[in-house]
Amino acid sequence: MRIEKIIFLLLNLLLLISCRQQTEKTRQADRNSEEVTSEISAGTTTPPKDLATIKKRFSEIETVRKTGKLDTISFNYNCYNERSGKVTFYSENEKLVLIEHRYNEYSHHEATDWFYLYNKEPFFVLLDRLDWSFDGQSGGETQTRDQITQSRLYFLNGKALQCLEKNFERTSNAGSVETEIPNTETDCSKASEALSEFQKLWNSRNSNSSEVFCNTA
Numbered sequence: 001m002r003i004e005k006i007i008f009l010l011l012n013l014l015l016l017i018s019c020r021q022q023t024e025k026t027r028q029a030d031r032n033s034e035e036v037t038s039e040i041s042a043g044t045t046t047p048p049k050d051l052a053t054i055k056k057r058f059s060e061i062e063t064v065r066k067t068g069k070l071d072t073i074s075f076n077y078n079c080y081n082e083r084s085g086k087v088t089f090y091s092e093n094e095k096l097v098l099i100e101h102r103y104n105e106y107s108h109h110e111a112t113d114w115f116y117l118y119n120k121e122p123f124f125v126l127l128d129r130l131d132w133s134f135d136g137q138s139g140g141e142t143q144t145r146d147q148i149t150q151s152r153l154y155f156l157n158g159k160a161l162q163c164l165e166k167n168f169e170r171t172s173n174a175g176s177v178e179t180e181i182p183n184t185e186t187d188c189s190k191a192s193e194a195l196s197e198f199q200k201l202w203n204s205r206n207s208n209s210s211e212v213f214c215n216t217a
Contacts (some may be wrong), residue, residue, distance in 0.1 A: 048123040051162060055155050058116055058124050061097050065090060070097065079214035082106060089205055096120070099201050103213075108132055115198050121158060125194045127151040146170050152183065153191050160191035 048054040064070055074088040085103025089096055101113040114126040129149045152164040164183035204212040 048118055048156065050156070051154060054123050054156070054161075057118065061090075061116055063100065064092065077213050083213070085213065087201060087204060096205070097141065099205075101197075101201055113194075113197060115194075115201065120202075121155070122195070122198050123155050125151075125153040125155070125198070127153070127190065134139070143171055151186075151190055151194075152189065153194055155191070155195075157196075160188040163188035163191060 011066045048057050061070075070092055071094075072088055072090055074086055076084070076086045078084040083103060083105045085101060088100040088102075090098035090100070099113075099115040099116050099117070101115075102111070108131060110130045110132075111126045111174045114128075115122045116124040116126075127150065129151075131147045132144050132182075133147075147169050148167070148168050153160060156160045163186045166181045166183050168181045188208040200212055
C-alpha cells in the first residue's frame with residue numbers, strides 16, 4: 001500500500017509539472033502573437049514612399065487581415081439581376097485601410113478589386129478579372145475554361161508609379177498555372193479607371209446603396 005501511495009503521488013506530481021509547462025508555453029505563444037500584431041500595427045503608420053515600402057505596407061495589411069484583426073463592414077447590391085456584388089470595408093483603429101469589391105456580370109464574368117489605402121488614398125490596387133465559357137466534356141463531365149487577367153497598380157501621391165499585368169487561362173480539369181506566369185509591365189492605362197472606381201466605392205461607404213453601382217448615367 002505504501003508503494004502504491006508513493007507511485008500515485010509521483011504521477012500527480014508529474015501531471016502538475018506537465019500542466020504548468022503547457023500553461024507557460026501557451027502564455028509565451030500569446031505574448032509572441034501580441035508582439036507580432038503590435039509590430040504590424042505600428043508598421044502600418046509608415047507612409048508608402050517607393051515600391052519597396054508599398055510592398056511592405058501591402059504585406060502588413062494582408063497579414064493583419066488574414067488573422068482577422070481588422071474590423072469589417074460590408075453590403076450587397078443587385079442591379080436588376082444584370083450585375084451584383086459585395087463591398088467590404090476593412091478598418092484598423094477606425095481608419096479605413098482596405099476596400100474589397102467582388103462582383104459578377106451576366107453570369108459569365110467575375111471580378112474582384114482590392115484597394116489598399118493609406119491616408120484615404122490607394123497606394124496599391126489589385127484587379128482580378130475572370131471570364132469563363134463551356135469547354136466541352138471530359139469523362140462525362142462538362143468542363144469550363146477560364147480566361148483570367150490580373151493587374152497590379154502601384155500608386156504614389158495619387159499617380160501611377162508602376163503597373164504590372166498577367167494573362168492566363170485554365171480549365172476545370174487542370175491545375176492552376178497562376179504562379180508560373182510572369183507579370184509584364186504595362187503603360188498604366190487602367191490606372192485612371194481604377195481611381196474612378198475607387199472614388200465610387202469611397203462614396204458608397206456611408207450610403208450602402210445600390211444606386212452608386214447601378215446608376216451609370
